[in-house]
Amino acid sequence: MDSLQHALAEVNKMRRLSTAVDHVDKIIEMLSTAREQVATTLDPHTTSLTMTKLQNPIKVAFERVNEDLKEVSGAHKKLGRALDKHFPLKPLPSDHDAMAEYPDLINRAIAMHLLREGQFSVASTFIDEAQDASTHHAPYQRLDADTPDDDLDEPMDEDDPDMNASPFTTASTNQDLSSLQSQELQTKFAEMYSILQELKARNLGPAIDWARSNSDELEARGSNLEFELIKLQFVWLFKGPLVNGLPDNERNGRSGALDYARRNFSRFQGRHFAEINRLVGAMAFASNIPDSPYKQDFAIDGAFMDVASSFTREFCSLLGLSAESPLYIAATAGALALPYQMKFVEMSKAKGTEWTTANELAFETPLPERMLYHSIFVCPVAKEQTTEANPPMMIPCGHVLAKETLQRLCKGSRLKCPYCPSEGQIKDARQIIL
Amino acid sequence: MADEASKIDHKRHLLLDQPLLRLPYELLRKNFRSAHFTTEWDAAFVKNLLKDTATGSLNAKTPPEDVVKNLDVMLARMRGLKRKLTTNAEEEARLYRQLDARVAHLRELSGMHTVDDVRYESWSRQRLDRLMIDYLLRHGYNASATALANERQMQDLVDIDTFVSMSKIRTALEGGSVQEALAWCADNKKELRKLKSNLEFMLRCQQYIELLRAEQPGKTTEAIAYAKKFIVPFNETYPAEVLHIIGLLTFGPETRLPAYARYYSPDRWSQLAAIFVDAHNKLLGLPSFPLLHIALSSGLSALKTPACHGAEATASSTPGHGTSLTASVCPICSTELNELARNVPYAHHDKSHVASDLMVLPNNRVYGQARIQECAAKAGLGPNHVKDLVTGQVYPADKLKKVFIT
Numbered sequence: 001m002d003s004l005q006h007a008l009a010e011v012n013k014m015r016r017l018s019t020a021v022d023h024v025d026k027i028i029e030m031l032s033t034a035r036e037q038v039a040t041t042l043d044p045h046t047t048s049l050t051m052t053k054l055q056n057p058i059k060v061a062f063e064r065v066n067e068d069l070k071e072v073s074g075a076h077k078k079l080g081r082a083l084d085k086h087f088p089l090k091p092l093p094s095d096h097d098a099m100a101e102y103p104d105l106i107n108r109a110i111a112m113h114l115l116r117e118g119q120f121s122v123a124s125t126f127i128d129e130a131q132d133a134s135t136h137h138a139p140y141q142r143l144d145a146d147t148p149d150d151d152l153d154e155p156m157d158e159d160d161p162d163m164n165a166s167p168f169t170t171a172s173t174n175q176d177l178s179s180l181q182s183q184e185l186q187t188k189f190a191e192m193y194s195i196l197q198e199l200k201a202r203n204l205g206p207a208i209d210w211a212r213s214n215s216d217e218l219e220a221r222g223s224n225l226e227f228e229l230i231k232l233q234f235v236w237l238f239k240g241p242l243v244n245g246l247p248d249n250e251r252n253g254r255s256g257a258l259d260y261a262r263r264n265f266s267r268f269q270g271r272h273f274a275e276i277n278r279l280v281g282a283m284a285f286a287s288n289i290p291d292s293p294y295k296q297d298f299a300i301d302g303a304f305m306d307v308a309s310s311f312t313r314e315f316c317s318l319l320g321l322s323a324e325s326p327l328y329i330a331a332t333a334g335a336l337a338l339p340y341q342m343k344f345v346e347m348s349k350a351k352g353t354e355w356t357t358a359n360e361l362a363f364e365t366p367l368p369e370r371m372l373y374h375s376i377f378v379c380p381v382a383k384e385q386t387t388e389a390n391p392p393m394m395i396p397c398g399h400v401l402a403k404e405t406l407q408r409l410c411k412g413s414r415l416k417c418p419y420c421p422s423e424g425q426i427k428d429a430r431q432i433i434l
Numbered sequence: 435m436a437d438e439a440s441k442i443d444h445k446r447h448l449l450l451d452q453p454l455l456r457l458p459y460e461l462l463r464k465n466f467r468s469a470h471f472t473t474e475w476d477a478a479f480v481k482n483l484l485k486d487t488a489t490g491s492l493n494a495k496t497p498p499e500d501v502v503k504n505l506d507v508m509l510a511r512m513r514g515l516k517r518k519l520t521t522n523a524e525e526e527a528r529l530y531r532q533l534d535a536r537v538a539h540l541r542e543l544s545g546m547h548t549v550d551d552v553r554y555e556s557w558s559r560q561r562l563d564r565l566m567i568d569y570l571l572r573h574g575y576n577a578s579a580t581a582l583a584n585e586r587q588m589q590d591l592v593d594i595d596t597f598v599s600m601s602k603i604r605t606a607l608e609g610g611s612v613q614e615a616l617a618w619c620a621d622n623k624k625e626l627r628k629l630k631s632n633l634e635f636m637l638r639c640q641q642y643i644e645l646l647r648a649e650q651p652g653k654t655t656e657a658i659a660y661a662k663k664f665i666v667p668f669n670e671t672y673p674a675e676v677l678h679i680i681g682l683l684t685f686g687p688e689t690r691l692p693a694y695a696r697y698y699s700p701d702r703w704s705q706l707a708a709i710f711v712d713a714h715n716k717l718l719g720l721p722s723f724p725l726l727h728i729a730l731s732s733g734l735s736a737l738k739t740p741a742c743h744g745a746e747a748t749a750s751s752t753p754g755h756g757t758s759l760t761a762s763v764c765p766i767c768s769t770e771l772n773e774l775a776r777n778v779p780y781a782h783h784d785k786s787h788v789a790s791d792l793m794v795l796p797n798n799r800v801y802g803q804a805r806i807q808e809c810a811a812k813a814g815l816g817p818n819h820v821k822d823l824v825t826g827q828v829y830p831a832d833k834l835k836k837v838f839i840t
Contacts, residue, residue, distance in 0.1 A: 035505040121581065125581050133574060334733025
């Protein structure tokens with residue numbers, strides 16, 4: 001990309017069409033001067049003299065315009081060569097668009113992504129536009145790349161009955177889209193967004209209120225969010241007006257923090273006894289926290305970021321949504337996986353084998369660890385991923401195999417582990433949930 | 435984490451970003467062609483007229499008054515040329531500005547080596563914005579695309595103008611008007627011929643069909659004249675089709691013959707629109723379907739596991755279930771993409787990916803030891819008890835058994 005930028009910088013120094021405009025201007029000037037001369041005298045002799053004298057300069061001027069154009073086109077060619085060299089065209093999938101059949105599902109994903117990002121006005125423009133489009137005419141139709149010309153006369157609406165038969169017809173997903181508009185999801189995301197904005201401004205109040213009103217659900221999920229927030233609020237107050245910029249009164253500073261602790265920590269005595277003791281104990285070191293054993297508890301720079309991300313996670317989880325925008329994750333994963341897909345397509349084309357869309361991809365698409373959300377178990381014998389139909393089974397020695405492998409390995413009811421010397425009964429194997 | 439998969443392979447990471455530079459380049463060339471064409475045309479005209487006027491004036495055949503008139507014609511022509519060239523020059527400047535911005539944007543990536551680089555996330559988000567805008571524009575959701583581009587201040591990274599003019603022509607076709615598309619054909623005649631596109635032929639046929647649809651004697655004569663002028667010239671390229679469509683003269687819109695009735699079908703308009711879009715995209719070197727589709731079908735598969743659409747998945751994505759300790763809801767299990775991902779194959783793995791130190795609970799659920807301990811601590815259980823992260827059941831710690839994954 002660096003070399004491309006250099007090439008572009010050089011091309012930028014070359015002549016542009018604007019130089020040609022300047023030269024055209026010169027021609028206009030010459031022509032109007034000549035016109036004035038002829039028009040003022042209207043004398044045949046001067047006229048023919050002027051006109052004869054005009055011939056050559058105009059010819060030269062047009063040649064200049066031509067040279068300009070040549071250089072402009074030269075610049076484009078240079079740019080083209082630089083692109084071919086430093087950013088060569090690589091093929092993209094073009095034969096089959098698996099997503100084309102589901103514009104409504106994609107629209108919904110986009111609308112939700114926009115809401116999640118806090119782009120409420122864009123989202124509402126989009127929802128309006130998408131609904132408008134689908135009520136007026138059929139959404140976007142695509143030609144198959146390979147359709148021969150004479151086939152184009154065929155009616156192309158054969159897909160329609162299929163579409164209507166599928167569980168998510170245009171009509172029903174449209175309702176979905178409008179439900180995004182009017183219903184709670186938008187309000188929910190608006191709420192999340194405003195709480196996050198407040199957290200960014202280091203105001204914990206709204207987040208604490210939310211956590212308190214959802215404390216039952218949060219507790220059921222084993223989340224400590226409410227306590228984490230209250231703990232941070234305590235520390236925040238403790239830092240005093242110089243750090244937190246809140247009014248300097250009895251509700252701020254050390255005494256304010258202590259008061260806050262009295263009012264709020266009691267509910268968490270059971271679950272977080274040790275931690276509360278520690279926080280309150282730190283009061284003794286109040287004048288010298290940075291050198292005390294409590295400095296960890298009072299470092300707040302990362303703490304606000306941490307609670308913001310755990311807040312987002314909890315908020316989305318209560319809605320049954322993932323914390324990161326799925327559309328973002330999927331598009332990023334797509335960019336990472338696409339080279340592998342293209343490599344595979346290239347190889348199978350070279351070998352003459354077509355790639356068929358089965359249940360499982362035919363090639364590996366490595367993703368970074370954090371993009372793996374489920375445990376993946378590949379049976380070490382069959383080298384296949386386990387599924388609901390073929391679940392992982394643990395044999396008594398603790399080794400795990402796929403169920404089908406197990407059935408193939410056992411002799412009668414007895415089983416020898418392929419990984420250690422132990423033997424056992426097949427009935428002792430237990431299906432595990434990873 | 436510095437695992438191999440997080441590395442950015444710079445040579446291959448920008449597959450989706452090829453049109454980002456290719457399109458302005460193609461547009462530069464197209465813009466130049468139009469500038470070149472008008473210049474040649476006008477220059478030849480002015481040069482000839484100047485020569486003729488000078489000779490005429492010399493032979494005293496052209497009186498000075500006519501010379502003035504001719505000079506005025508030349509001036510008008512040159513001013514016209516200047517106007518057109520100025521427009522082309524502005525377009526050129528805009529395209530170079532876009533190229534600068536785009537190369538700079540792509541270059542940002544060169545400084546990053548893994549996807550865990552903090553800067554990668556914002557770069558990748560911007561890429562998603564680009565992909566979304568491309569998708570929106572291709573579907574004609576122009577207001578949304580413009581709003582998003584403005585909101586994100588990335589007008590130079592997206593091709594709103596190109597797609598807006600495309601969608602105008604497409605909408606016109608869908609609304610039953612061929613004029614706009616025919617004008618576009620005329621602008622791109624040479625290139626369309628190179629692509630062997632049948633767009634113009636199909637548009638001409640449609641006009642002819644519309645004349646016949648009226649079923650008035652006057653219109654029918656007009657249709658015959660039209661066919662002679664515009665359809666017969668295609669005889670060499672599409673002999674069978676030309677013959678067939680000329681035969682339409684004898685069949686009115688009420689015909690029951692499927693071979694002819696289909697010509698009168700209103701669906702033809704949306705087919706024309708599709709043919710146009712296809713030709714337009716090919717001409718500019720744009721992928722035939724939205725880049726977001728490519729990214730999604732590849733990404734959904736890479737993320738999908740057999741568990742994402744199992745019975746377990748639906749349970750864990752219901753509110754209230756699951757636990758904050760199961761780090762985050764999987765994007766495929768999340769409502770946004772779950773239905774969409776149902777239709778793609780799941781990822782292929784050669785190796786198991788599981789937490790280290792797996793332990794099985796008496797209810798056959800398996801978790802990493804660290805997470806079991808963390809959960810027990812958070813739940814305020816003593817050291818002798820553990821809690822199932824999903825179901826919440828509590829067991830004595832000594833009932834745990836180690837699991838070996840090979």
